[in-house]
Amino acid sequence: MRWSETLIATLRDAPQDAEIASHKLMMRAGLLSKLGGGLYTFLPLGLKALRKVERIVREEMDRAGAQEVLMPALQPREIWEQSGRYSVLKDAMFKIHDRQERDLVLGPTHEEVITDLAARQISSYRQLPRTLYQIQAKFRDEIRPRFGLMRAKEFIMKDAYSFDTSWEAADKSYQAMYDAYVRIFKRCDLNVKVVEADTGAMGGNFSHEFMVLADSGEDGLVECESCAYAANLERADRRLPPQTEERTDQLPSPVATPNQKTIAEVAAFLKRPASQLVKTLIYVADGKPIAVLVPGDRDLNEHKLARALGGVTVQMADDRTIEQATGAPVGFAGPVGLKIPVYADAELKVPRVYVTGGNAADTHLLNVVLGRDAAVTAYHDVVTCREGDLCPKCGERMREKRGIEVGHVFKLGTKYSKAFDAGYLDAAGNRQIMVMGCYGIGVTRTLQAVVEQSHDANGIIWPASISPFQVSLVVPNVQHRESMVAAEALLKELEARGIEVLFDDRDERPGVKFKDADLIGLPVRAVVSERSLADGKVEIKLRTAADKMMVPVQDACQTLVDIVQKGTQS
Numbered sequence: 001m002r003w004s005e006t007l008i009a010t011l012r013d014a015p016q017d018a019e020i021a022s023h024k025l026m027m028r029a030g031l032l033s034k035l036g037g038g039l040y041t042f043l044p045l046g047l048k049a050l051r052k053v054e055r056i057v058r059e060e061m062d063r064a065g066a067q068e069v070l071m072p073a074l075q076p077r078e079i080w081e082q083s084g085r086y087s088v089l090k091d092a093m094f095k096i097h098d099r100q101e102r103d104l105v106l107g108p109t110h111e112e113v114i115t116d117l118a119a120r121q122i123s124s125y126r127q128l129p130r131t132l133y134q135i136q137a138k139f140r141d142e143i144r145p146r147f148g149l150m151r152a153k154e155f156i157m158k159d160a161y162s163f164d165t166s167w168e169a170a171d172k173s174y175q176a177m178y179d180a181y182v183r184i185f186k187r188c189d190l191n192v193k194v195v196e197a198d199t200g201a202m203g204g205n206f207s208h209e210f211m212v213l214a215d216s217g218e219d220g221l222v223e224c225e226s227c228a229y230a231a232n233l234e235r236a237d238r239r240l241p242p243q244t245e246e247r248t249d250q251l252p253s254p255v256a257t258p259n260q261k262t263i264a265e266v267a268a269f270l271k272r273p274a275s276q277l278v279k280t281l282i283y284v285a286d287g288k289p290i291a292v293l294v295p296g297d298r299d300l301n302e303h304k305l306a307r308a309l310g311g312v313t314v315q316m317a318d319d320r321t322i323e324q325a326t327g328a329p330v331g332f333a334g335p336v337g338l339k340i341p342v343y344a345d346a347e348l349k350v351p352r353v354y355v356t357g358g359n360a361a362d363t364h365l366l367n368v369v370l371g372r373d374a375a376v377t378a379y380h381d382v383v384t385c386r387e388g389d390l391c392p393k394c395g396e397r398m399r400e401k402r403g404i405e406v407g408h409v410f411k412l413g414t415k416y417s418k419a420f421d422a423g424y425l426d427a428a429g430n431r432q433i434m435v436m437g438c439y440g441i442g443v444t445r446t447l448q449a450v451v452e453q454s455h456d457a458n459g460i461i462w463p464a465s466i467s468p469f470q471v472s473l474v475v476p477n478v479q480h481r482e483s484m485v486a487a488e489a490l491l492k493e494l495e496a497r498g499i500e501v502l503f504d505d506r507d508e509r510p511g512v513k514f515k516d517a518d519l520i521g522l523p524v525r526a527v528v529s530e531r532s533l534a535d536g537k538v539e540i541k542l543r544t545a546a547d548k549m550m551v552p553v554q555d556a557c558q559t560l561v562d563i564v565q566k567g568t569q570s
């Protein structure tokens, strides 16, 4: 492809709203063009790379035995009501209606559509197992779209769904997808960390996420320094540190804390470390107020709380509920004398002497011993893990990291198949319900994650497998006739061998062209110039190498073919 005939507009500077390296580089290298907040056009270079990611995904899905389908992006509201998810996800969905005022949504995911499909199409155990997938645009009404393709309103996903006769069979389908994901990300040259994940609104019973480690990542995770344990922060458990008991004969006594509401304020005011305070949070669980206690220096994890309480929905109570439950203004809640159920973090189980809120304005209580002074309904691990917490598997220290979620696999069970009555007749003629799994890959996000993980100060460094073109061919001075003749000949020869070449035939200064070549970041660059031809040579340089090779003109094509083939195999 000749640069002069394609649409590649590189930029000197990244747009203002591009905050992370990959977003800046994708804009600067002319891969994307912004239409509006969270909406991007793929320009020719970007689309070529995207198609390669899609091809890898498709090949590995097919290899794993999945079959491709294509479902509508437009979905009737009713199926979301049927699964019970309309109320949960309605704020995140684009809701529209047709001319007959029928409500529709633009699909953020397709569990509802596919389960409806399976209920219609599958009726016998002979048709199972089946795994179906599609590669399609998804829509999400992000409050704050940012980071380019990382959090866009429209993005491309590969979503797959498995249907099985039993939970054991569903495990096999899950493993097949898991293994396919490992291969997909390896082929994209992405270094991913597989972590245990929360099942959240998807309503399954176990899941893994595939995370690309990056400081710019929006997801937190912890990984053990010693064993293989790794988990998303929403999910991560911890082993409790050894603690010594602490007793006191003194009873709880009020202390005036005028206007000191937050843990930090109270700790500073009383000159005590936050760890000697207990934070009392009032929540509403399944419609009823509860109190949740966590150590003053820790954060409550709502996902873990919901799970500990048996999968109920939990949300922070509003001010009125807090005032009714505690009899005090917000900021002074404490467990002593509360009439609602009190749950506490497992770390608080060993008796110690704490400071808590006093359930009265401007008042806290000293000398509070949980269990003695306040009844606790149950202790659960409900805080968010952090750097230095102990691994739940082996007890060694865990590190906290940031990551970009590029894939997830969920074992869904029967939540959707029950809601849509997706059943089948078993060998004995009895009607059974199908067991499901669902599996997603953010295709556009994966593409950007590659750039986030693979770049330097000069630009993108594409892995051979998804590079938009395989070879960058540059003529620094297009006015030099012999250079152009030799380059045209090399282009023809390479294309005849099936190599994808981006030929920079623009009448631009050499400095501009070399900068652009590094910015776009194709794996190998060939330069044909007056100087190289004086020795009968072509200059060849890998994007990742500092050194150049001078190769005789007649060997240039074969050398480049060898480099491309080696790169694609590795």
Ligand SMILES: [Zn+2]
Binding pocket: 224, 225, 226, 227, 228, 229, 391, 392, 393, 394, 395, 396
């Ligand atoms: Zn461990």
